[in-house]
Amino acid sequence: MRDVKRALVRGIPASFERALAEHAPAAPIDVALAQRQHADYAATLREAGLELTELASDDRYPDCCFVEDRAVVCGDTGIVTWSAAPSRQGEEAAVERALRAALRDVRVMRPPACLDGGDVLRLGHHLFVALTDRTNAAGIAALRETFEPKGYTVHQVAAPPGLHLKCYCSAPRDDLVVVADGLVDPRPFLEAGGVEVVRIPREEAYAANTVGVDEQVLVAEGYPVVASMLRSLGLEVHAVRTSEIAKADGSLTCLSVLLEYSEL
Ligand code: CIR
Numbered sequence: 001m002r003d004v005k006r007a008l009v010r011g012i013p014a015s016f017e018r019a020l021a022e023h024a025p026a027a028p029i030d031v032a033l034a035q036r037q038h039a040d041y042a043a044t045l046r047e048a049g050l051e052l053t054e055l056a057s058d059d060r061y062p063d064c065c066f067v068e069d070r071a072v073v074c075g076d077t078g079i080v081t082w083s084a085a086p087s088r089q090g091e092e093a094a095v096e097r098a099l100r101a102a103l104r105d106v107r108v109m110r111p112p113a114c115l116d117g118g119d120v121l122r123l124g125h126h127l128f129v130a131l132t133d134r135t136n137a138a139g140i141a142a143l144r145e146t147f148e149p150k151g152y153t154v155h156q157v158a159a160p161p162g163l164h165l166k167c168y169c170s171a172p173r174d175d176l177v178v179v180a181d182g183l184v185d186p187r188p189f190l191e192a193g194g195v196e197v198v199r200i201p202r203e204e205a206y207a208a209n210t211v212g213v214d215e216q217v218l219v220a221e222g223y224p225v226v227a228s229m230l231r232s233l234g235l236e237v238h239a240v241r242t243s244e245i246a247k248a249d250g251s252l253t254c255l256s257v258l259l260e261y262s263e264l
Contacts, residue, residue: 005213007050008257009243010067011057012038016063017109019248021084024165027247034244038065040220041255045063048213050258053098055126061091065245066254069116069134072143073126073259075098076104079146084114084134095257101258109147118164118254124174126192127154130165141247157188166253168205172212177228180205200232209251211258218252221228 017029042052058064063085070092072079072088080096083089092108099106109115116134120127120143127147129140144154158180162168168180177189178198183205185198200208207223209231221239231237242251 006052006102007045008053008067008102008259009038009042009045009255010055010097010143011035012063012065013057013059013062013207015059015062016065016244016248019250020063020087022225025247026115028163029185029244030050030207031244032206036163037241037244038255041240041252044218045211045213045221046101046257048216048218048238050213053102053244055098056095058091059096059103061088063088064091064094064247065137066118066248067091067095067248067257068254071099071259072115072117072120072122072127072147073099073103073255074122074147074152075150075152075260076107077107077146078103079107079109079142080115081115081117081139082111083098083116084136107142109139109142112136113142115143116164117257118166119160120172121166121169121171121177121189123171123177123189123192123195125152127152128157128165129154129160130157132159132164134164147149153190155188157184160184164254167249167251168208170208172210172211172217172230173215175231176212178210178230180208184208189196189251200227200229205253206246209253211256213258220246220252 061178119135152237189234204223207226216236
């Protein structure tokens with residue numbers, strides 16, 4: 001048995017211009033550019049040392065590339081989640097198949113429970129989850145039922161200012177949380193113990209959403225203060241272009257599910 005570090009990703013569909021967005025973007029989504037940005041993201045994960053499982057995109061689901069929302073995985077256990085957004089219901093089937101091929105224990109959330117993985121921040125054996133328009137109390141209960149018997153603690157935190165909890169915070173390592181100053185209260189994370197909080201300036205809030213792979217971190221391109229703060233912590237920074245992803249309210253964590261487990 002060996003530890004496998006793998007990421008599940010799913011390509012950008014041709015229908016991506018119809019992806020959900022809280023505000024219509026000033027310029028329409030350039031789908032071909034979004035696909036190139038996604039390919040660069042996947043290549044960066046590979047460069048950082050991850051193996052990838054790449055699911056085919058599905059034009060019936062304009063948001064299917066935001067695969068993070070459809071599963072929460074800890075160790076050899078995963079829960080496939082149900083979306084509160086009708087246009088995203090159905091994305092979960094392909095994610096469930098991929099998880100069943102990879103994990104020992106796969107649960108499936110059923111409506112009325114709903115949850116987006118973007119609302120769950122993991123720090124080691126602590127899972128922080130927010131109640132949002134996409135995550136309800138039954139979804140949080142399903143998260144608890146799945147992971148608490150496996151030694152994880154689920155903490156409910158305050159509702160975030162954006163669509164998801166991780167719009168303005170992320171945990172690139174188990175001992176490090178990046179939060180946008182004034183937008184996310186870091187106290188619950190600190191209470192978990194053994195955690196350092198990096199407060200980034202509000203002007204660069206979008207870049208609080210990072211993906212960490214060991215001592216490397218993916219950061220949205222164009223946020224120099226965040227990049228330099230993370231470099232000064234000794235992390236190797238990879239800047240990733242996200243202009244088209246951002247038009248659909250997406251950022252970096254949304255585009256993958258990270259898997260770390262022992263092979264079956
Ligand atoms: C949505 O509204 O569901 C997508 N357009 C964006 C999802 C972003 N996901 C994430 O931050 N985890």
